[in-house]
Amino acid sequence: MPKVTIIPPTRQDEARKIRIAAYCRVSTSSTEQHNSFLVQTEYYRNKFQHSDTEILIEIYADEAESGTNDMRENFRRMIKDCHRGRIDRIYTKSVSRFARNTKDCLQYVRELKTIGVSVVFEKERIDTAQLTDEMMLTIMSGLAQEESVSLSKNLKWSIRRKMQNGTYKSPNAPYGYVLIDGKLMISEPEADVVRQIFAWYLNGYGVWQIMQMLNQAEIPTSKNLEKWGKAHVRYILDNEKYTGDSVYQKNYTTDTVPFRTKKNYGQLPMYYVSGTHEGIISKEIFEKAQALTAARKQAIPYTKMQYYPLTKKMICAYCGKKFGRCIKKKIRIFWICATHNKNAESCPNLAIEQDIIYEAFIRMFNKLYFHYRTILLPMQQSLSELKSRVFSKNVHVLAIQTEIANLREQNHVLATLLTKGFLSSEKYQEQSAGLHTRIAKLQKELFQLTCADAEDDMLEQLSVLISYFENRQEKMTEFQENTFSELVDKIIVKSRSELRFCLIGGLQFTEYI
Numbered sequence: 001m002p003k004v005t006i007i008p009p010t011r012q013d014e015a016r017k018i019r020i021a022a023y024c025r026v027s028t029s030s031t032e033q034h035n036s037f038l039v040q041t042e043y044y045r046n047k048f049q050h051s052d053t054e055i056l057i058e059i060y061a062d063e064a065e066s067g068t069n070d071m072r073e074n075f076r077r078m079i080k081d082c083h084r085g086r087i088d089r090i091y092t093k094s095v096s097r098f099a100r101n102t103k104d105c106l107q108y109v110r111e112l113k114t115i116g117v118s119v120v121f122e123k124e125r126i127d128t129a130q131l132t133d134e135m136m137l138t139i140m141s142g143l144a145q146e147e148s149v150s151l152s153k154n155l156k157w158s159i160r161r162k163m164q165n166g167t168y169k170s171p172n173a174p175y176g177y178v179l180i181d182g183k184l185m186i187s188e189p190e191a192d193v194v195r196q197i198f199a200w201y202l203n204g205y206g207v208w209q210i211m212q213m214l215n216q217a218e219i220p221t222s223k224n225l226e227k228w229g230k231a232h233v234r235y236i237l238d239n240e241k242y243t244g245d246s247v248y249q250k251n252y253t254t255d256t257v258p259f260r261t262k263k264n265y266g267q268l269p270m271y272y273v274s275g276t277h278e279g280i281i282s283k284e285i286f287e288k289a290q291a292l293t294a295a296r297k298q299a300i301p302y303t304k305m306q307y308y309p310l311t312k313k314m315i316c317a318y319c320g321k322k323f324g325r326c327i328k329k330k331i332r333i334f335w336i337c338a339t340h341n342k343n344a345e346s347c348p349n350l351a352i353e354q355d356i357i358y359e360a361f362i363r364m365f366n367k368l369y370f371h372y373r374t375i376l377l378p379m380q381q382s383l384s385e386l387k388s389r390v391f392s393k394n395v396h397v398l399a400i401q402t403e404i405a406n407l408r409e410q411n412h413v414l415a416t417l418l419t420k421g422f423l424s425s426e427k428y429q430e431q432s433a434g435l436h437t438r439i440a441k442l443q444k445e446l447f448q449l450t451c452a453d454a455e456d457d458m459l460e461q462l463s464v465l466i467s468y469f470e471n472r473q474e475k476m477t478e479f480q481e482n483t484f485s486e487l488v489d490k491i492i493v494k495s496r497s498e499l500r501f502c503l504i505g506g507l508q509f510t511e512y513i
Helices: 031-048 073-083 102-114 133-165 190-202 207-216 230-237 283-299 338-342 354-387 390-419 425-450 454-471 481-487
Strands: 018-026 054-063 089-092 118-121 177-180 183-186 246-248 251-253 261-263 271-273 314-316 323-328 332-337 488-495 498-503 508-512
Touching: 018 031, 018 073, 031 054, 031 390, 054 073, 054 390, 073 102, 102 118, 190 207, 190 230, 190 283, 207 230, 314 323, 314 338, 323 338, 332 338, 332 354, 354 454, 354 481, 354 498, 354 508, 390 425, 454 481, 481 488
Parallel strands: 018 054, 018 089, 089 118, 314 488
Antiparallel strands: 177 183, 246 271, 251 261, 323 332, 488 498, 498 508
């Protein structure tokens, strides 16, 4: 019988604390909810401050104006951090704070379970680490969804009633108007610009020409846009509000979660209300513009733009413009810089034949296919070492979040003092502006610390590249559109004989023709 000698372990792994993330969500912008945000932040900091088994990594918080609003950047960042292995467990106040949609709630819970991350819903006392809780989670998230749908339906019913009886007040003012006490009032000189746009259009100028004239005259746009666009001009020409009338419910929100805003093509009634405000142009001018638009559409039918593998991929190194497709002698396909195509003297970059571009990509791809182990693997190892430094920022992140919450609370106190007459309006504006400036500075600093690290993004894309080449069995002999679209972000055209391929993950390879 063989002799067995037991070799005792010489070291033991230290018990690692469970890495905790807390998720808070504020549904409205009211001061009470901001106060609630502060309370939630302090609650989670105190909860794990002296824990022997758990350590708080970060508090993720989102603010939204509606319980059905899905613009949750920090929530998505938290899920991404879970996939990166930074979080073991998530604490949140309730199912409704985590998700108002049964489908999304279960999807995220199951997704997190597959990577070993559990979610604790404190109000419902549900811990997804226990498999038997999924049925309870379905019930709770279903109730939260029904509550959200009910609130949405009540709000829409109230708005539609106001539309029907003509008492609805537009929440936004179009270009040429300002909102004063809920009423649309003409704003000069923007109103003169509106009148000029209609005059140009009826005198034979097209939307693109009008856009060019507005930009050349350096006429300011609305919403602090840098330049006028065709869509902005078209919006003015098609908007009945410039006649003093209003059409309500041009768009509508779906009744099911997730709520989507869609254009009303007759699914629901619209409400035309005359004389809701003072008009900028006459109804006669507006009707002539609509008739002219209809005539032009009939004369020039709409054609959908066709996309090719190189569409919007090729960038000129001289002027920064994109290359467009053109056909010469009816058979040969070329790609040419938009600037050079209009004026050859403005840009020296010449047209390149499509087949030459495809051949250059095939050569670059095959070089990487044969040598990816010596190029990509060392780069992946270096980036992995950089990733290990991420958690050193967490203490600073929590401190900034707490300071932001405290500053918001101070602003709430100032608003209360102003309301009760203990603080003058001038003093309130001065102190409130200082607080907002400090909050904005801290939020910028917080974003720099918590945004997705460039190293992580590159690491993920490098993994995709490496997996792609590892699974490939042979080199490329003919241009493959799918492979090109998946791997190439853009091509910088240095000259007709030099192309720089910019791949996913930030990799760049120059190919000479």
